[in-house]
Amino acid sequence: MRGIALISEYKRCAPGRFVAYIEPWTYSSLVAGFSTAFSVLTEPYWFCGSPDIIQVFLETGLPVLHKDFVVGRGQLLQAACHGASAALVILDTVGWRSLDNIYSQARDMGLDLLVETFRGGDAAAVAGSYPGVAVGINSRDLSTLKVDYMRMLVELELASSKGPGRALYVAESGIDAPDKAAEAVGRGAKAVLVGTAMMKKPELAREIIEAVKGRLSSV
Ligand SMILES: O=P(O)(O)OC[C@@H](O)[C@@H](O)c1c[nH]c2ccccc12
Known part of the structure; x- marks a missing residue:
């Protein structure tokens, strides 16, 4: 994924809770100028998502991450067909063996991957084994x-100390204030992914960029 720094997530609900209702085109127009990519929840049941929403964000010209619980080729095809440039894979859901397959299938489709974990050691191992x-x-x-x-x-600090220098770590979840984004960048994140807090308050996008100015990457 190129140019990632602030990844703005569109998510109307999450398991057991309503997040916020803001139309995708309104959210997109308010935060696009501060974002380097979008993440769109496409999973319908828990996240009130749909792959059709991707199209709205493609209009900005920014890369869009398809966010579902990808376990195989069908969902990667869905992401590619809807114009996403990347898809999410959760290491603990698919395991190392399937990750290998998913990685090569995604590459064949021209899709980038965001591989997610919550352990720094695993993050460093993924970064070492799957360049890019x-x-x-x-x-x-x-x-x-x-x-x-x-x-x-x-975990971020651990990953940064163990993984390759060029690893593209993305800090995810619970970032609801500019100083939290700046702290994550200070500990080695090359990008921050923000959903809930920006869905409720899109102006946060500008505040985050100001807080981390000069520190976020344009890898
Ligand atoms: O809303 P938050 O706390 O800013 O979190 C965003 C994102 O990290 C979260 O939506 C997420 C992280 N991993 C996921 C896997 C599937 C669905 C959603 C997610």
């Missing part, structure tokens, strides 16, 4: 849905 993938370090433990931002910072 973005590696998400999630503050949310997907088995309990608990967000622990401080733990994510520790």
